[in-house]
Every structure is written in C-alpha cells, then in structure tokens.
Amino acid sequence: MPLPRTRTTALLALAAGVWVLVDLVRVWAPSLITIFGQAASTPPELMGAYALGCVAVAVVVVALAGRRAPGTTLGVAVGVMIVCRVGLQLSDGGRPQLVLASVGVAASLVWLSLAVVRYGDAAVAGTVTGLALSVTTHAALGTWGAVWRHDFWGWTLLVVQVAVLVVATYASRGREPDPAPGRRFGWLLMPGLLLAGIVVGNAGRASAVAGTVGLVVIAAASVAAIALAGSRPRPVIAWLAAVALTACVAIALVVTVEQAGIPAVTPPWAVVAYAVGLPALATVWAAAARGTGASPVAVASGGLIWVALLFVYYAGYDLGYRADLVVVGVAAVVGLVGALGLRPDLGDGDGAEVGWPALAIAGALAITAAWAGPALTVRPLVDEMSDDQEITQVAAYNVRMGYGMDGTFRPAEVAEVLLRSDVALLSEVDRGWYLNGGQDHLAILERLLERETVFAPAADPVWGDAVLSSAAIEESVGTPLPSHGAVTGAQALSARISVEGVPTWFVSTHLQPNDGDEGVRQQTDDLADVVRARLDDQIPVVLGGDLNTVPGSASYEVLLDLGLVDALDGAGPTSPADAPTRQIDHLLVTPDLSPSYPVVGTTQASDHLPVFVTVTPRR
Numbered sequence: 001m002p003l004p005r006t007r008t009t010a011l012l013a014l015a016a017g018v019w020v021l022v023d024l025v026r027v028w029a030p031s032l033i034t035i036f037g038q039a040a041s042t043p044p045e046l047m048g049a050y051a052l053g054c055v056a057v058a059v060v061v062v063a064l065a066g067r068r069a070p071g072t073t074l075g076v077a078v079g080v081m082i083v084c085r086v087g088l089q090l091s092d093g094g095r096p097q098l099v100l101a102s103v104g105v106a107a108s109l110v111w112l113s114l115a116v117v118r119y120g121d122a123a124v125a126g127t128v129t130g131l132a133l134s135v136t137t138h139a140a141l142g143t144w145g146a147v148w149r150h151d152f153w154g155w156t157l158l159v160v161q162v163a164v165l166v167v168a169t170y171a172s173r174g175r176e177p178d179p180a181p182g183r184r185f186g187w188l189l190m191p192g193l194l195l196a197g198i199v200v201g202n203a204g205r206a207s208a209v210a211g212t213v214g215l216v217v218i219a220a221a222s223v224a225a226i227a228l229a230g231s232r233p234r235p236v237i238a239w240l241a242a243v244a245l246t247a248c249v250a251i252a253l254v255v256t257v258e259q260a261g262i263p264a265v266t267p268p269w270a271v272v273a274y275a276v277g278l279p280a281l282a283t284v285w286a287a288a289a290r291g292t293g294a295s296p297v298a299v300a301s302g303g304l305i306w307v308a309l310l311f312v313y314y315a316g317y318d319l320g321y322r323a324d325l326v327v328v329g330v331a332a333v334v335g336l337v338g339a340l341g342l343r344p345d346l347g348d349g350d351g352a353e354v355g356w357p358a359l360a361i362a363g364a365l366a367i368t369a370a371w372a373g374p375a376l377t378v379r380p381l382v383d384e385m386s387d388d389q390e391i392t393q394v395a396a397y398n399v400r401m402g403y404g405m406d407g408t409f410r411p412a413e414v415a416e417v418l419l420r421s422d423v424a425l426l427s428e429v430d431r432g433w434y435l436n437g438g439q440d441h442l443a444i445l446e447r448l449l450e451r452e453t454v455f456a457p458a459a460d461p462v463w464g465d466a467v468l469s470s471a472a473i474e475e476s477v478g479t480p481l482p483s484h485g486a487v488t489g490a491q492a493l494s495a496r497i498s499v500e501g502v503p504t505w506f507v508s509t510h511l512q513p514n515d516g517d518e519g520v521r522q523q524t525d526d527l528a529d530v531v532r533a534r535l536d537d538q539i540p541v542v543l544g545g546d547l548n549t550v551p552g553s554a555s556y557e558v559l560l561d562l563g564l565v566d567a568l569d570g571a572g573p574t575s576p577a578d579a580p581t582r583q584i585d586h587l588l589v590t591p592d593l594s595p596s597y598p599v600v601g602t603t604q605a606s607d608h609l610p611v612f613v614t615v616t617p618r619r
Contacts, residue, residue, distance in 0.1 A: 007121060007122050009168045009171040009172045010118075010119035010121070010122040010126065010168075010172050010178075011119075011122040011125055011126040011129060012126075012129075012164055012167075012168035013115065013119065013126070013164075013165065013168035013169045013171075013172050014115055014116070014119055014122055014123065014126025014127060014129070014130060015126050015127075015129035015130040015132075015133055015164070016130065016133075016161055016164040016165035016168060017078070017081070017108070017111055017112065017115060017130065017165055017169075018112070018126070018127050018129075018130025018131060018133075018134070019130045019133045019134050019137075019161055020081055020082075020085050020108065020161055020162075020165060021081075021105075021108040021109075021111075021112060021130075021193075022130070022131070022134040022193075022197070023085060023088075023134070023145065023146065023147045023161075024081070024084065024085060024088070024101055024104040024105050024108055024147075025105060025197065026145050026147055026437045026438060027088055027097065027100075027101040027147055027148075027437070028054075028101035028102060028104070028105045029310070029434065029435045029436070029437065030401075030403055030407065030409070030435065030436050030437050031097055031098045031101050031102075031407050032047050032050065032051055032098075032435075033047070033314075033435060033436075034400075034403045034407035034607075035093075035094065035095065035097065035098040035406075035407035036050055036098055045311075045315075047311065047314075048307075048308075048310075048311035048314075048315070051307050051310065051311060052304070052307050052308065052311075054102045054105055054106050054307075055105075055106065055109060055300075055303045055304055055306070055307045056304065057106050058105075058106040058107070058109035058110045058113070058300055058303060059109075059297070059300040059301060059303065059304060061073070061106075061110050062109075062110055062113045062114065062296045062297055062299075062300040063297050063300070066110070066113065066114055066296045066297075067296075070114050070118065070296070071118075071173070073110065073114060074110075074111060074114040074115060074118065074169075075169070075173075077107045077108070077110040077111035077114070078111055078165060078166070078169050080103065080104070080107035081104055081107045081108050081111060081165075082162055082165065082166070084100045084101070084103050084104030084107065085104060085147070085158065085161070085162070086158065086162070087100045088100050088101060088104070088147055089147060089150070089154065089155070089158055092406065092408065093404065093406030093407045093408035094406045094407065097406075097407055097408065098407070109190075109300055109303045110300070112189070112299060113296040113297070113299040113300040113303075114296050116180075116181065116185075116186065116189065116294070116296075116299050117180040117181075117186075117293070117294060117295065117296050117299065118178070119172065119178060120178035120179050120180045120181050120293065121178045121179070122178075123180075123181040123185065123289060124181065124185065124229045124230065124282070124285045124286050124289050125226060125229040125230040127189065127193075127229070127285070128222075128225045128226050128228075128229035128278075128282045128285070129226050129229075131193075131196055131201050131222060131225070131278065132222035132223055132225065132226055132362075132366070134201070135201050135203055135218055135219060135222040135278070136219045136222060136223075136365075136366040136369055136370060137157055137369070138203040138204075138438065139203040139206075139207075139215035139216075139218060139219045139366075139369065139370035139373065139374075140219075140369035140370055140373025140374070140377060141153060141373065141374070141377050141378070142207075142215075142373065142374030142375075142377055142378040142440075142443065142444055142447060143203050143204045143207055143215075143374075143432070143438065143439045143440045143443065143444065144377070144378055144409075144411060144439060144444050145409070145437055145438070145439060146158065148408065148409040148410075148437075153377045179293055180293030180294050180295070181288075181289035181293065181294055182288055182289045182290050182291040182292060182293065182294060182341055183291065183292050183293065183294045183295075183298055184288035184289075184291070184294075184337055184338060184340070184341040185285055185288040185289040185294060185338075185341070186294025186295065186298035186299040186302060187294070187298055187299075187301070187302045187305070187337070188284070188285065188288050188302065188334055188337060188338055189285070189299055189302050190299070190302040190303045190305060190306035191302060191305055191306055191309060191330060191333075191334055192281055192284070192285055192334055193306065194306050194309055194310060194313075194330070195245070195249060195281060195327070195330065195331055195334060196278065196281060197434045197438065198253075198313065198327055198434040199248070199249050199252045199253060199273070199277060199327065199331075200245070200248055200249065200252070200273070200274065200277025200278045200280070200281055201218070201222065201277075201278050201281075202218075202274075202432050202434060202438050203215055203218050203219075203370075203432070203438065203440075204431060204432025204433075204438040204439050204440040204462070205252065205274070205431070205432035205438075205440075205462055206218040206271065206274040206432075207431070207432065207440040207443050208266070208431035208432050208440050208442075208443070208455075208461075208462050209252075209266050209267075209268060209270050209271050209274070210268050210271040211443070212370070212371060212374060213271065214271050214274060215370040215371070215374065216367055216370045216371050217271050217274050217275050218274040218275075218278070218370075219366040219367060219369065219370035220275075220363055220366060220367050220370075221274060221275050221276070221277070221278050221279055222278050222366065223359060223362045223363040223366045224278075224279050224359075224363070225278040225279045225281070225282035226282070226359060226362070227356075227359050228279050228282040228283045228286060229282040229283075229285065229286055230286070231283070231286050232286065232290070233283050233286055233287050235339070237283065238283065238284065238286075238287035238338065238339040238341075239339045241279075241280045241281075241283035241284050241287070241335065241338075241339070242280075242284055242332075242334075242335025242336060242338060242339040243335065244276050244277075244280040245277065245280040245281055245284055245331050245334065245335045246328065246331045246332045246335050247273075248272075248273035248274075248276050248277035248280060248331075249273070249277065249327060249328050249330075249331035250328045250331075251270050251272070251273040252266065252270055252273040252274070252277070253324035253327055253328060253461075254324055254325070254328065255267065255270060256457075256461055260454075260476060261475065261476045261477045261478060262454070262455070262456050262457075262476060262477075262478035262493070263457075263478055263480060264457045264461060264478075264480065265457060265461065266461045266462075280335075281334075284334060284335050284338035284339065285338060287338050287339055287341045288337065288338035288341040289341070290341050291341055309326075309330055310435075312326055313326060313327060313434075313435075314435055317459055317460070317487065317488060318487055319487060320487040324460075374443075374447065375447070378444060378447040378448060379447075379448075380447065380448060380449070380450045381412075381415055381416065381419055381448050381449065392422060392499065392500070392614045392615055392616055393420060393421045393422045393423075393612060393613075393614050393615075394421060394422070394423045394424075394425070394506070394542055394544065394567075394587060394612065394613055394614075394615055395417075395418060395420075395421035395423070395424040395425065395544075395610055395611065395612050396424075396425045396426075396427075396508075396544030396545050396546075396585055396586065396587050396610070396611050397414075397417065397418065397424060397425070397426055397427070397585070397606065397608065397610035397611070398426075398427040398428050398510065398545070398546040398575075398585060398606060398607075398608035399414050399426050399427065399428055399429060399441070399605075399606050399608075400428050400606040400607050400608065401428055401429070401430035401433070401436045401439075401441060401463075402414060402430065402436075402439065402441040402444075402606075403436070403606070403607075404604050404605045404606060405576075405577055405578050405604040405606075405607055406604070409437060409439065410605045411439075411441060411444045411445060411448065412448065413603060413605040414445065414605050414606070415444075415445055415448035415449050417601060417603050417605060417610050418445070418449060418468060418610075419449060420612065421468075421612060422469070422470050422471070423467065423468070423469045423470075423471075423497060423506055423542075424451075424467070424468040424469075425465075425467055425506060425507075425508035425542075425544035425545050425587075426465060426466045426467070426468065426508065427465050427508070427509075427510035427545050427546040427608075428463070428465075428510065428546070429441055429442050429455060429463070429464060429465060429466045430442075430462065430463055431443070431455065431461075431462035431463070432462045433460065433462055433463055442455055442466055445468065446468070449468060449470075451468040451469055451470055452468070452469050452470075452471075452472060452473050453466055453467065453468050453469075453473075454466065454467050454473050454476045454493065454495050455493075456476075456478035456491050456493035456508075457478075457489075457491070458488070458489045458490050458491045458510065459488045459489040460489075464491060464493075465491065465493050465508045465509060465510055465545065466493070466508065467493060467495040467497075467506055467508050469495070469497050469506075471497055471498060472497070472498075473495050473496070473497055474496045474497065474498070474503070475495070475496040476493065476494065476495045476496070477493075477494040478491055478492075478493050478494075479491060479492045479493075479494070479530045481509070481511075481523050481526045481527060481530075482522075482523070482526055483512065483514070483523075484514050484522040484523055485514035485515075486512035486513060486514040486519070486523070487512075488512045489512070490509065490510060490511055490512045490523060491509065492507055492508075492509040492527055492530040492531075493507065493508045493509065494506070494507050494530070494534055495507075495508070496539075499540070499593075499615065499616075499617055500616065500617055502539070502540060502617040503539045504539060504540040504541070504542060504593070504617075505534040505537065505539060505540070505541045505542070506541075506542045506544070507530065507531060507534060507541065507542065507543045507544070507545075508544060508545050509527060509543070509545045509547070510545050510546045510547075510548075511523050511524060511527065511545075511546070511547050511548045511549065511555075512548070513548050518548060518549055518550070518553060518555065519548075520547065520548050520549055520555050521554055521555050521558075524547075524549065524555040524558045524559065525558060527543075527559070528558055528559065528561075528562055531543060531559070531562055531564070532562065535562070535563075535590070540589070540590050540592045540593045540615075540617060541564070541589070541590045542567075542587065542588070542589050542590075542593065542615060543559070543564060543586070543587070543588045543589075544585075544586060544587040544588070544611075545585070545586070546584060546585050546608060547559075547584060547585070547586050548584050549584060549586075550582055550583055550584060551566065551570070551583060556586075559588055560588075563590060563591060564588040564589065564590060565588065565589055565590070565591060565595065566586070566587075566588055567587040567588060567589045567593075567595035567598060567613040567615065568583070568586065568587055568598040568600075568611055568613060569595075569598055570583075571583075571598040571599060571600045571611065572600040573600075573609075574600060574608055574609040574611060575607070575608050575609070576607050576608075577603075577604050577606060577607050577608055577609050578604060578607075580600075580609055584608075585608055585609070585610075585611050586611070587611055587612075587613050589613075589615055591618075592617065592618050593615045593616065593617060593618065594615065594616045594617070594618050595613045595614065595615050596613070596614045596615075596616070597612075597613065597614045598611070598612070598613045599611070599612040599613070600612075
C-alpha cells in the first residue's frame, strides 16, 4: 500500500537528513586524519577523543534541549546541518572544513535522535531511503562525492538535498509524534550506519570489487532494502538476515584470493556481499524497531558507540590488530540484537511500507544512474600529447588517498599532475576506505586519465599501490613484503610495459618504517629480492615510490648495490609537500635505461611532491 501523505513527508524528511548526515561524515572522517591529525603520526586515541567530544556534545544537547523543546531543537538542528553542508561546499579545506564538518556531524546526530523518535512509523524506511539516495548518487558520481565537487553535479545534488529536507520538514511540522520505534533500533541505528559506511553501503568498495557492475549491484540493492525496511519480518526471516549481514561483512572484508598475479585481492564474486548486505541490514533494523519505544537519548547514545567503534576500526591500522575482524564482530552483534527484537511479548509494531510501483521506478532509475552516471559525471581530461608518442616519462607519487595538504579530496589536481607522465607509480591509493570518505580513487583517476591500471593491496584489500599506464600493461606481479614490526602492510607491485618497444619492468612500492623514523632497512632487503627477480628477466627495470629512505642511507645503498642508478640525481626534497626537507620519494633505474630531465613537482595535492624522469632505452 502507498504511504499516506503525512508518512510520505516524514519519510522524505528522514531520508534527506540521513543523506546529508552521510555527506557530512564523508568529510568529517578524513578531516580528522588529515587536518586534526596526521594519520600514523598522531595517536589514534587523541583523534578518537576529539571525535568522541563532538558526539558527546550532541548527546548532551539531546538530553537537555531535546526533552524540553524537541520540536524547536529539531528545527535548529536542521538549520545548522544545512549551514554546515552548504559551508563545506563553499570551503576550501583546512581548519574551516574541520570545524564545519564537526559541527555538522554533531547537529546531524541531534536531528537524527529527535527525528527518528518523532517520525517513528517511518524511521526505518526513512533511514534506509536516505542510505539508498546516498549510495545511488555516490555510484552515479563514480564515487567522487558531491561534497568534494564544485561542478554542476555537486551543486545540483546539494540543492536537491536541502530542498527536500526543508520542504519535508516544514510539511511535517504539525504532525503528531508517532510511537517511537523499538529501543533496540535506537541503539543499533548508528552502529548499523557504521556497517553501511564501511561495507554494505560503500559504493567505493563495490567499485573496487567489480567496477561498474559493482556500482549497479549496490545501487539496486539499496532500493531493494527500502522494501524490506518497511516490513514486519517473521523471526526466522530476522535470524536469516542477521546471519546474512554477518556473512556479507565477512566476505567483503576477509575473503581474498590471488588474481592475475596479485595476491590478497577481494574476488569479483564477493559482489554478492553488496547485493545482499544492505537488504539484510534493513531487515535487522525492521526487526529491532518492534517493541518498547526508543528515546532520543538512546539514539544519541548509539552515536557514542558508533564513534568508539569507528576508532577501534581505525586504530587497528596503527596498532597492528585485525580491524576487519572487529567489524565482522560488530555485524554479528548488530544482527543478534536486532533479531532478538522479535520476541513475541514485544508486540507487532507498525512499519511504513513503500508502494511497489514507486520502488520499481526507483530501482530502474538507480540502476541507470549507477551504470551511465560515472561516464557522464567523471569526464576525461584533455590530453594534448599526440597518440603516437613513445612512452618515456615516468612519475612516482604518494597520492595520500587523493587528499591535499589542506585536507580536501582533489582527484582532478592529482590527475592533472599525472597527465604529463606515461607511466605513474602510485603509493597510498585508496579504493573505498570508510575513513577516507569511501571514494574509489583509482577508478576516478582511471576515468580522468583514460589509462590502464593495476592495483596491489598492502594494508587492506582497498589500500595499497598502483601503476597507471597509457600503454598496455602486459603482465603484473604483486609481492607482499614482511612487516618487520611496521603496523602498516607493504608490497611491491611489478608491471611489465613496453618502452619504445623494449619490455620493461616497473616496480611500485611504499616501504613502511618500523620505528617511527627511517626504519626500513629489513624491508629494503626484501624489496631487493623482488628487484633481483625482475633483473633475472634480463630486461630494464624502473623502481619507484615512497621508499621512506634518503640518499646516502644504508637502505638506499642496498638498492644501489643492485646496480640501480638514481634517476633523480639529487633533484630535490619531496616531503612534506608544503615545506620539503627530505627526499624519500625515488625513481631508480637499471643502467640499460638512460634517465634525463629529473623534476620534482610543486603541487600541494598530496603531502608528498611528485617526481618525474624521462627514461630512454640504451640502444
């Protein structure tokens, strides 16, 4: 049955607000790492304390103002959300971005805590509809989030977000508050949004697994989830959904295979996790919404659980424990608690069902947007080089997941830097990590540059190194490197590409220090073994990347002892980008290549400077 008009406006208000909330978190999380902190150099507990403070403010506001004047507080929260969301679209990174995102997230949590209780009958369906809007638009944008864009698409989606939120909130203002959804749903709402952000609603990860097909699958699944969100599932269905949710998270995060010579890759069949995951979460939420009503404070307190889990997840990459298994455990707990919400003594509850004709239309639009949208919204840069130019220019660049020194996601600037190269060896490539905003940075660069790419995981199946080439990549080999105590994983990716008709190995890597300083001596020995294996093929070799070692060090000399030549020849320091003092990014070549024109770039599109060199085979 179609929703009554009053329920429709409540559902739309919730959907638009959740959509805005997801966008605010998409900026807030990477701002914590790149602006408030400096990733591994800032203790995760310090960043976690700041994040917890932002959420704690929201809990206090809900506990005080939310009880005395819930309607007024909700209206003010909507206004603050809109100001922060528009402000982020206008801002240019730095501290203003961190402040706007932090205030926006706090205001969004205040709004969500009050809105979910006030619009109780539409709570689950509205939340899932908001996720569906976020997932589908993110997929249609090729995972280049609207909040980072200053083009037609970014501004159009912002106008739609704000218009729907304002109109639907205004239209619902005189509506009598509904019975609140179940207490379990209140506690599970924010942890469930965490699972959606990390995995089951993450279009960036779906893109990394299956490209455009992955985007279509997750967009279609998000619409299917709306149908289940308004249901009243039987106990057996709720328990099946709990098991399916846990299994989907485990498949997406833990299962890896070797594919085309690259180990530790999530297999393409894992796209099933993105087909089932969000509908399973919606069913668990629908089960949890039954029974004794939640309070706004319960929903807000769920935010404290959310931010704590967020940094337990993040800290795993700094402290060396399995963060992916933690997330699987969270999925199991969310599924268990949600399914238990269907005890017979808790009553039947009341859900907001969305009509099938509307869902069918929405599904068709979502599939079309995810399939055609990336090519339409991420247009290739114009390459003025001639098509018949021989491959000679090589770049090495630590791209810091696409985030510049100002903490803003700038894929177009990175692509413009790489446009001058024919082969690019990239470090710190992100393919949908939640804490970086959920962008598939490599897919975006691939579309902007129209290059062939190969990716090798290092610390995570969606974080590692890559090679981009304007010529065919004929073979690729990924070799994991032992950590020797470093908390972040490393690997060496070898790609065979012809340079002026001569087959050449290009090796892209990012060595990880194990003592906070240089500390890469042991890992350099392992890298040397990889290079020796490439040298055994009797063809030229180019080694490049963030080696975390300076010219003249013991690690540097190990590489030169292989017979490699420093192609940069003292071209200049590369880190940090805004005041470089150390050359830790390198390009080394075998003597059968003639290097020339070494250049260190000046862009601030990362915290490292890119390096370039022209290589020509010696005849």
